Amino acid sequence: MWLFGIFLLCGVSAMPNRYRDDSIFNVTKLQLDRSALREEEIKRANLQEYFELFDEPEPLDFHETNPVLTPYGRLEEGDLLRSAEEDRKGVTSGELWTDRRYNYEITNDASRAAIEAGIKFWRDHSCVQFQEVSSGSSEPRVLFVAESGCWSMLGCTAKHASSRTQKLSLGSGCTGFGTVTHEIGHSLGFYHEQSRSDRDEHVTIMWDNVKEAYKHNFKKVDTTQNHGVPYDLGSVMHYGSTYFSSNGGPTILTRNPTLQGLIGQRNKPSFRDVALMNRLYRCEELCSSPPPYYPAPSCGGEISSEGTVSSPGWPALYPTGADCSWWVRPPTGRRARVTFTTFSIMQQVNGSCKYEYLSVRLGGVLDGGEMYCSKQLTGKQLTSTSPDGDLVLRFKSYKKYFMGSGFVATVQFV
Numbered sequence: 001m002w003l004f005g006i007f008l009l010c011g012v013s014a015m016p017n018r019y020r021d022d023s024i025f026n027v028t029k030l031q032l033d034r035s036a037l038r039e040e041e042i043k044r045a046n047l048q049e050y051f052e053l054f055d056e057p058e059p060l061d062f063h064e065t066n067p068v069l070t071p072y073g074r075l076e077e078g079d080l081l082r083s084a085e086e087d088r089k090g091v092t093s094g095e096l097w098t099d100r101r102y103n104y105e106i107t108n109d110a111s112r113a114a115i116e117a118g119i120k121f122w123r124d125h126s127c128v129q130f131q132e133v134s135s136g137s138s139e140p141r142v143l144f145v146a147e148s149g150c151w152s153m154l155g156c157t158a159k160h161a162s163s164r165t166q167k168l169s170l171g172s173g174c175t176g177f178g179t180v181t182h183e184i185g186h187s188l189g190f191y192h193e194q195s196r197s198d199r200d201e202h203v204t205i206m207w208d209n210v211k212e213a214y215k216h217n218f219k220k221v222d223t224t225q226n227h228g229v230p231y232d233l234g235s236v237m238h239y240g241s242t243y244f245s246s247n248g249g250p251t252i253l254t255r256n257p258t259l260q261g262l263i264g265q266r267n268k269p270s271f272r273d274v275a276l277m278n279r280l281y282r283c284e285e286l287c288s289s290p291p292p293y294y295p296a297p298s299c300g301g302e303i304s305s306e307g308t309v310s311s312p313g314w315p316a317l318y319p320t321g322a323d324c325s326w327w328v329r330p331p332t333g334r335r336a337r338v339t340f341t342t343f344s345i346m347q348q349v350n351g352s353c354k355y356e357y358l359s360v361r362l363g364g365v366l367d368g369g370e371m372y373c374s375k376q377l378t379g380k381q382l383t384s385t386s387p388d389g390d391l392v393l394r395f396k397s398y399k400k401y402f403m404g405s406g407f408v409a410t411v412q413f414v
């Protein structure tokens with residue numbers, strides 16, 4: 001509560017004056033009163049507006065800020081600079097850094113704090129060694145600069161350059177953590193996710209909506225090495241829904257429409273981004289006993305007997321920032337069925353269950369699933385369609401507020 005109060009003060013002071021009206025505070029008071037929330041829920045018509053105000057603004061991404069041409073050449077795929085050397089050699093895939101050593105130099109005008117945060121992430125999550133070198137060094141290195149736009153070379157090209165450097169620009173608007181880790185990802189060898197050879201199984205390019213001059217940005221690269229890591233709509237390397245759109249319409253649709261909101265995130269590299277980086281640089285070879293990739297989750301788990309499943313903390317309100325998955329696995333020959341006796345989580349915003357949802361994957365672990373929120377599942381009964389009879393539930397609550405009371409479902413094997 002205390003933290004919420006601090007946030008609220010900051011949020012209000014940052015808002016334009018025209019939004020400083022009492023209706024917003026009324027909603028807030030209602031949220032703060034947990035018992036009132038349980039009784040009344042949020043019914044206000046201005047909820048959508050309220051969330052748009054309080055949600056962090058989406059930072060501009062490279063497709064909105066980057067020039068088409070840099071002094072060094074044309075940008076491919078929006079933010080990949082190809083060197084003359086590369087073109088001469090016909091390089092078609094990102095070259096790795098020798099001996100997992102990534103050298104870099106930060107020029108005075110570049111944003112050191114943002115760059116170091118991005119480097120720290122990849123240092124902490126891979127076996128690549130990052131070493132800052134001086135400008136007089138003869139080591140091949142990335143030169144972090146702040147020129148116009150956010151862009152990088154693909155992989156290590158510096159070792160072929162007479163200057164022994166390759167530029168990586170983080171210009172104005174490019175210092176968000178997701179963007180920095182994205183551009184460093186390119187310089188380590190990452191393509192864009194939707195360039196993968198298997199992308200057509202996961203997304204559809206809406207060619208008619210792509211600006212004519214930018215169609216080459218959506219080409220597939222058949223030589224991408226995916227190292228057994230599945231395609232990831234949530235990759236920090238994935239384009240967003242309307243990149244390079246000529247008319248505002250989507251240029252990329254996810255094959256599973258409920259997952260459209262996943263693409264284009266620039267918060268941080270995903271689990272699979274990290275997994276791919278570790279495979280690219282063969283990090284597992286260095287470990288005599290590889291550490292687990294993640295700690296055991298604090299909620300969710302496998303359900304192999306009939307009973308109930310409920311939101312975390314039930315009957316208390318669920319916590320903010322919860323992310324719980326349940327894998328409901330019946331005995332052979334039977335099907336999992338869930339019947340929701342109570343279902344109340346945050347209502348839709350902009351027509352989607354963007355902030356809080358229960359995702360139900362009736363087709364089992366390989367099914368993208370459907371997302372539900374508000375009271376959409378009250379009294380509903382859902383039965384697995386998977387060959388194994390299993391289903392998966394995933395509950396996510398919003399990081400800042402709780403806006404519903406939660407859910408309870410009975411689990412049966414039929």
Ligand SMILES: [Zn+2]
Pocket residue numbers: 079080182186192
């Ligand atoms: Zn990129």
